[in-house]
Amino acid sequence: MKNVTLGQYIPLDSFFHKLDPRAKICAMIAILIAVFIPAGFVGYGILAAVLIACILRAKLQFSFVIKAMKPMVMMMIFLTIINVFVIKTGNLLYTLGPVTIYDDALKQTAYIIIRLALMIMTTTLLTATTKPMDMTLGIEDLLKPFEKLGVPTHDIAMMIALALRFIPTLIDEAERILKAQASRGVDFENGSLKEKISAIMSLIVPMFVSCFQRADDLADAMEARGYVVGAKRVRYKQLKFGRGDYIVIIGANLLLALMIFLAYRGTI
Amino acid sequence: MPIRFEKVDFEYSPETPFAFKALTDINLELAMDKMTAIIGATGSGKTTLVQHLNALLLPTAGQVTVLDWQIKAGQKFTKVKDLRHRVGLVFQFAEYQLFEETVLKDVCFGPQNFGVSEEEAVKIARESLKIVGIAESDFEKSPLELSGGQKRRVAIAGILAMKPQILVLDEPTAGLDPQGAENMMELFRKINKENGITVLIVTHNMEHVLQYCDEVVVLEKGQLLMQTDIKTFFENYEYMEKANINPPAIIRFKELLRKNGLEISSDVLDIDSLAKEIAGRYRK
Numbered sequence: 236m237k238n239v240t241l242g243q244y245i246p247l248d249s250f251f252h253k254l255d256p257r258a259k260i261c262a263m264i265a266i267l268i269a270v271f272i273p274a275g276f277v278g279y280g281i282l283a284a285v286l287i288a289c290i291l292r293a294k295l296q297f298s299f300v301i302k303a304m305k306p307m308v309m310m311m312i313f314l315t316i317i318n319v320f321v322i323k324t325g326n327l328l329y330t331l332g333p334v335t336i337y338d339d340a341l342k343q344t345a346y347i348i349i350r351l352a353l354m355i356m357t358t359t360l361l362t363a364t365t366k367p368m369d370m371t372l373g374i375e376d377l378l379k380p381f382e383k384l385g386v387p388t389h390d391i392a393m394m395i396a397l398a399l400r401f402i403p404t405l406i407d408e409a410e411r412i413l414k415a416q417a418s419r420g421v422d423f424e425n426g427s428l429k430e431k432i433s434a435i436m437s438l439i440v441p442m443f444v445s446c447f448q449r450a451d452d453l454a455d456a457m458e459a460r461g462y463v464v465g466a467k468r469v470r471y472k473q474l475k476f477g478r479g480d481y482i483v484i485i486g487a488n489l490l491l492a493l494m495i496f497l498a499y500r501g502t503i
Numbered sequence: 504m505p506i507r508f509e510k511v512d513f514e515y516s517p518e519t520p521f522a523f524k525a526l527t528d529i530n531l532e533l534a535m536d537k538m539t540a541i542i543g544a545t546g547s548g549k550t551t552l553v554q555h556l557n558a559l560l561l562p563t564a565g566q567v568t569v570l571d572w573q574i575k576a577g578q579k580f581t582k583v584k585d586l587r588h589r590v591g592l593v594f595q596f597a598e599y600q601l602f603e604e605t606v607l608k609d610v611c612f613g614p615q616n617f618g619v620s621e622e623e624a625v626k627i628a629r630e631s632l633k634i635v636g637i638a639e640s641d642f643e644k645s646p647l648e649l650s651g652g653q654k655r656r657v658a659i660a661g662i663l664a665m666k667p668q669i670l671v672l673d674e675p676t677a678g679l680d681p682q683g684a685e686n687m688m689e690l691f692r693k694i695n696k697e698n699g700i701t702v703l704i705v706t707h708n709m710e711h712v713l714q715y716c717d718e719v720v721v722l723e724k725g726q727l728l729m730q731t732d733i734k735t736f737f738e739n740y741e742y743m744e745k746a747n748i749n750p751p752a753i754i755r756f757k758e759l760l761r762k763n764g765l766e767i768s769s770d771v772l773d774i775d776s777l778a779k780e781i782a783g784r785y786r787k
């Protein structure tokens with residue numbers, strides 16, 4: 236279960252790891268918008284080249300990014316099949332009995348797959364180089380303007396932080412209970428429906444019990460250290476914008492502008 | 504019918520940035536029908552080692568032999584269920600694995616998974632619960648109503664009910680009251696000596712090692728440091744000091760006597776015989 240790479244932080248020392256989380260989040264949003272602009276294969280080529288350069292700069296391994304895409308493979312295959320059967324415009328490329336394949340179908344599919352891949356590259360770049368805690372600080376700060384509208388930004392950030400904090404703990408816990416029940420002869424893979432249900436119960440019930448217990452303990456521990464919901468808190472870690480942060484934000488927005496330009500030129 | 508580790512390596516999350524080699528080149532043969540203690544500092548790989556015994560973890564290199572089964576690195580091991588029936592593993596913090604509505608049902612869970620009929624399972628479960636010292640009145644309670652120590656006992660009963668040939672216990676007494684811990688250790692010793700079940704026990708308690716075990720395996724940073732019988736192990740005082748092992752009180756006392764010029768035979772390992780020995784010499 237430790238092999239889930241999507242959204243995992245990789246502790247390394249690189250230019251991207253040192254950036255302000257707010258800068259990274261803003262840049263990511265700009266790039267994600269850019270990914271959705273129909274700038275043609277040239278545009279996607281440029282985006283891919285920039286993202287690959289960034290991944291190299293962040294000292295991440297490509298195998299790691301590829302692994303993060305794995306969960307999407309099924310979806311990509313599914314999309315390809317649907318597209319091939321549904322889209323019937325453009326030039327006819329291939330006929331085999333009732334199956335006809337048009338070039339628009341392939342093009343559309345290629346677009347979607349490239350977009351998905353680019354999105355995963357972008358988000359992986361963010362999550363792999365930003366500690367979950369820094370991420371929540373960044374989100375909290377970026378949500379600040381909404382505080383005037385009565386949005387409890389700090390509470391939201393705290394909830395996100397706690398949730399993120401407990402993901403690895405819960406994965407460990409699930410793994411331990413899984414092993415403990417496997418030692419008692421539970422087979423999580425094979426068996427009749429009744430056996431499967433009992434197997435899943437033997438995992439879920441202890442998980443629930445321990446989650447509630449942990450939540451209870453955590454609430455007590457937080458209150459014991461003076462945490463009051465809604466009270467004003469100061470912050471130990473101060474986020475600071477540096478030169479690199481401006482460069483990244485400006486760079487991302489220039490890239491977005493370039494995509495818009497390419498798309499605009501493509502339409503005339 | 505041995506338990507044998509041959510050149511065993513184990514790595515967590517191999518080929519990822521989180522790869523961690525928890526066991527390195529373990530060569531080990533454990534005596535059957537004995538009670539063996541596995542000791543070592545926190546993080547030395549004790550839990551990792553014992554989880555190889557019922558194929559919860561598979562070696563990344565080398566080979567593990569348990570009873571009639573061989574688990575080789577890189578090969579699919581298909582007899583998992585048979586193996587787990589014969590090797591009962593009680594987890595560190597086993598109390599978190601309880602999930603049925605009643606204590607009795609939870610203990611029945613293991614045997615039933617291995618094909619024992621419900622009637623038979625209930626019978627075995629009642630016996631097992633009595634052995635570990637759970638009162639009849641608690642059998643129909645929800646496991647959540649019990650104290651931590653009682654939950655641990657129920658979890659242990661759940662494994663005993665599977666009637667394993669090899670019983671592996673990962674820190675079964677951590678967090679129990681001293682008397683409860685003694686009772687537990689006595690129970691394991693009894694199971695070992697009377698029923699001929701091989702017992703492996705991971706523990707940090709040297710008093711327990713001395714009082715109840717026959718053999719010791721010492722791990723350090725994922726490597727096998729030594730394997731020997733209790734007598735030889737506790738004879739070597741300097742070694743224990745070097746390895747940061749806190750010797751049992753009686754061993755410390757003997758060492759102090761020796762420093763003050765009173766040599767006591769290494770066969771003397773409990774207070775009764777020590778008292779006799781000293782009194783005998785004093786009278787002379």
Ligand SMILES: Nc1ncnc2c1ncn2[C@@H]1O[C@H](COP(=O)(O)OP(=O)(O)OP(=O)(O)O)[C@@H](O)[C@H]1O
Nearest residue numbers: 515516523525543544545546547548549550551552
């Ligand atoms: N699931 C895991 N993934 C990665 N590393 C792990 C995992 N489980 C344990 N380790 C590491 O392997 C090493 C050995 O762990 P193990 O649990 O076997 O130690 P131990 O001797 O049982 O310690 P303790 O006395 O605290 O129970 C530790 O350094 C630990 O950090």
Ligand SMILES: [Mg+2]
Nearest residue numbers: 549550595673
């Ligand atoms: Mg352990």
